[in-house]
Amino acid sequence: MKAGGFSITLVESPDIKIIGVGEGTWPTMRSSLERMGVSETDLFKHCDAAFKQGGKFAGWTTGAADDAYYHPLMLPHGFAQVNLVPHWLQRTNTQSFCDFVTPQGRLCDDGLAPKLITSPEYKGLANYAYHLDAGKFAPFLAQHCTQKLGVRHVLANIVSVDQAESGDIRGVLTKEAGEIRGDLFIDCSGFNALLIGKTLGVGFKDCGDILFCDTALASQVPYLTPDDPMPSQTIATAQDAGWIWDICLPTRRGVGYVYSSRHTNEEAARETLQKYIGPQSRDLPIRKIPIRSGHRQTFWKNNCVAIGLAGGFLEPLESSAIVLVELSAKLLAEQMPANRHVMDIVAKRFNDVTMYRWGRIIDFLKLHYVLTRRTDSAFWRDNVDPATIPDRLKELLELWKFHPPWFFDEFDRLEEVFPAASYQYVLYGMGFASESSPEDVVDTGLQAARMRQETERQTQDLRGRLPANRDLLNKIREYGLQPV
Numbered sequence: 001m002k003a004g005g006f007s008i009t010l011v012e013s014p015d016i017k018i019i020g021v022g023e024g025t026w027p028t029m030r031s032s033l034e035r036m037g038v039s040e041t042d043l044f045k046h047c048d049a050a051f052k053q054g055g056k057f058a059g060w061t062t063g064a065a066d067d068a069y070y071h072p073l074m075l076p077h078g079f080a081q082v083n084l085v086p087h088w089l090q091r092t093n094t095q096s097f098c099d100f101v102t103p104q105g106r107l108c109d110d111g112l113a114p115k116l117i118t119s120p121e122y123k124g125l126a127n128y129a130y131h132l133d134a135g136k137f138a139p140f141l142a143q144h145c146t147q148k149l150g151v152r153h154v155l156a157n158i159v160s161v162d163q164a165e166s167g168d169i170r171g172v173l174t175k176e177a178g179e180i181r182g183d184l185f186i187d188c189s190g191f192n193a194l195l196i197g198k199t200l201g202v203g204f205k206d207c208g209d210i211l212f213c214d215t216a217l218a219s220q221v222p223y224l225t226p227d228d229p230m231p232s233q234t235i236a237t238a239q240d241a242g243w244i245w246d247i248c249l250p251t252r253r254g255v256g257y258v259y260s261s262r263h264t265n266e267e268a269a270r271e272t273l274q275k276y277i278g279p280q281s282r283d284l285p286i287r288k289i290p291i292r293s294g295h296r297q298t299f300w301k302n303n304c305v306a307i308g309l310a311g312g313f314l315e316p317l318e319s320s321a322i323v324l325v326e327l328s329a330k331l332l333a334e335q336m337p338a339n340r341h342v343m344d345i346v347a348k349r350f351n352d353v354t355m356y357r358w359g360r361i362i363d364f365l366k367l368h369y370v371l372t373r374r375t376d377s378a379f380w381r382d383n384v385d386p387a388t389i390p391d392r393l394k395e396l397l398e399l400w401k402f403h404p405p406w407f408f409d410e411f412d413r414l415e416e417v418f419p420a421a422s423y424q425y426v427l428y429g430m431g432f433a434s435e436s437s438p439e440d441v442v443d444t445g446l447q448a449a450r451m452r453q454e455t456e457r458q459t460q461d462l463r464g465r466l467p468a469n470r471d472l473l474n475k476i477r478e479y480g481l482q483p484v
Contacts, residue, residue: 006183006184007152009153009154009180009182010145010152010154011154011156011158011172011174011177011180012142012153013157013158014156014157015157018134023132023134023247024052024055024130024131024234024247024316024319024322025052025130025132025319025322025323026129026318026319026322026323027073027127028326028327029129029130029326030122030128030129031122032326032329032330033122034121034122036145037144037148037149038141038144039121039483040121040481041121041476041480041481043130044473044481045476045477046140047132047136048132048133048250048252049130049131049133049249049250050130050132050230050248050250050469050473051113051114051115051128051129051131051232051469051472052073052128052129052130052232053072053074053107053108053114053126053128053129053232053233054070054071054072054073054074054104054105054108054233054234055070055071055234055235055236056069056108056231056234057070057236057238057426057429058238059237059238059239060236060243060368060371060372060374060430061372061373061431062373062374063374063376069096069097069098069425070096070098070104070108070425070429071422071425071426072098072102072104072105073104073126073127073128073129074102074103074104075102076101076421076424077101077102077451077452077458078447078450078454079407079421080407081447081451082447082448082451083406083407083444084100084101084451085097085406085424085436086434086436086440087441087444087448088100088101089436090441096429097424097425097428097429098425098429100452100455101451103126103458103462103463104126104127106459106463107126107232107466108231108232108233110463111229111230111231111468112232112462112466112467112468112469113466113467113468113469113471113472114126114127114128114466115128115466116466116467117467117475117476117479117481120483121481121482125465125466126466128232131234131247131249131254132249133249154174154176154177154180156174156175156176156177156180157175157176158172158174158175158189158194159173159174160172161173161194162179167200168340169182169185169199169200169302169303169304172185183303183340184303185303185304185305186305186306186307187304187305187306187307188309188310190308190309190310191292191313192310193296193306193309194310195310196296196299196304196306196311197296197306197310199304200302202297202301202306203296203297204296204297204312205294205295205296205297206292206293206294207293207294207314209388210293210362210366210388210389211293211314211315211366212260212262212263212379212382212383213243213260213291213293213315214261214262214292214293215258215261215266215289215290215291216256216257216258216259216288216316217256217269217273217286217287217288217289218254218255218287218289219254219255219256219284219286219287220253220284221252221253221254221277221280221281221284222251222252222253222280223251223252224280227470228470229468230248230470231246231469232248232469234246234247234319237276238374239257239276240264240376240377240379241259241260241263241264241269241272241377241379242257242259242263242379243257243258243259243317244256244257244258244272244273244276245316250470250477255273255277256273257269257273257276258291258315258316259272260379263377263378263379264379270286273286291313291314292313294312295312295358298351298355299311299350299354303343305328305332305347307325307328307329308321308325309321311324311328311354312358314362314365315365317365317368318361318364318365320361320364320417323417324354324361324417327417328350328354331350331354332350335349335350359392360416361418363393363396364417364418364422364423364426366388366389366390367393367423367426369384370384370389370393370397371427371430371431371432372384373431400432401433401434401435402434402435404424404427404434404436405420406420406424407420
């Protein structure tokens, strides 16, 4: 490493295609891109990007036709001042928890965008992330990083790895560019895990006993007309052996079935996906993608850090894979060791934080399954088996029967991947029963009433001002957003 800084070389195989399963992101992507100096207008224009305001989960609780709830990206109104869950539990109407605490579910119902054409880049009237074409996003970022951030980009295939006697990696030998040496290596070699797994021998912790889905069938579905409506939420529709994602980009939909091969076979899964897509599915290619749920037993060993698929992967239910890449890269940048002497100290800190994050993501994804009341297939029945539920999640579910999650109550890290609000949206979207009595809301009644009034005022205001999702995207591509 150079004194006062470092240089970055990206070695990328020209022969390995981008997997591109997940096309949904988390709101952290906005701050990540803004810090990198990426133009949000360029993102929309060059990556077939669209807005994402949350997730809609259909059929997860009972499987009935009207069974659906939202996990929006906006926090409940006044989240840091008062916990609105006890007040919602005392309600006398049938309003959903989401609608009780935030406008965003109704914005999604109306097909609205989260901002105006006059809103500056990365700023919105409602919180948002992105849906995007991963195949276009990767080269877009590569171009930005090489042209504006000084990253050296080498297109070459790695044929061997050179290790020192200490176990550190000295360099990689490539077919096209010879040997490339470095002080710190980030393993982004995907499921292959060339450095962290094959070279350094770090084991893999399989989580298939908790999260059953191990296969995805993915397809790209064209719109029937150029003006087809564009939902600004990821739609996850439960099926007999898994769930189907439906993500709308400006030019197409990304649709795929994530399923458990222990509970169905590929032929039946294809039929399920084709039935969901409709008659046009007969002419569409469908790609099969294996999923091995789990993560490395350690993420930073010697002078090698695994980020992305090399570190692990889970089903793409809540865009967790992409947000982990962001958070890991941010942590590495903030904790970049000054020299090899302190690297192991930094590595321990990185491993502790990253292991915690993986555990919490597994808990959160499993939460979507354990709250189901579906008994119509073995997949759903098996998911509520206590033997498949992590111990920490079991304890929290017991606690939440009497003490609804709120703010820092059960979330003790500064940068939680999914905050307490996310747990609230899933728990009470799926009808979780927390005990509540009138005494629980006496002290905060007036405060909660003001929050409720403000939520309703904001809801009516935004529904009257925000444009349709597709209309705003068309304007952005034509006129652009205001640079920050």
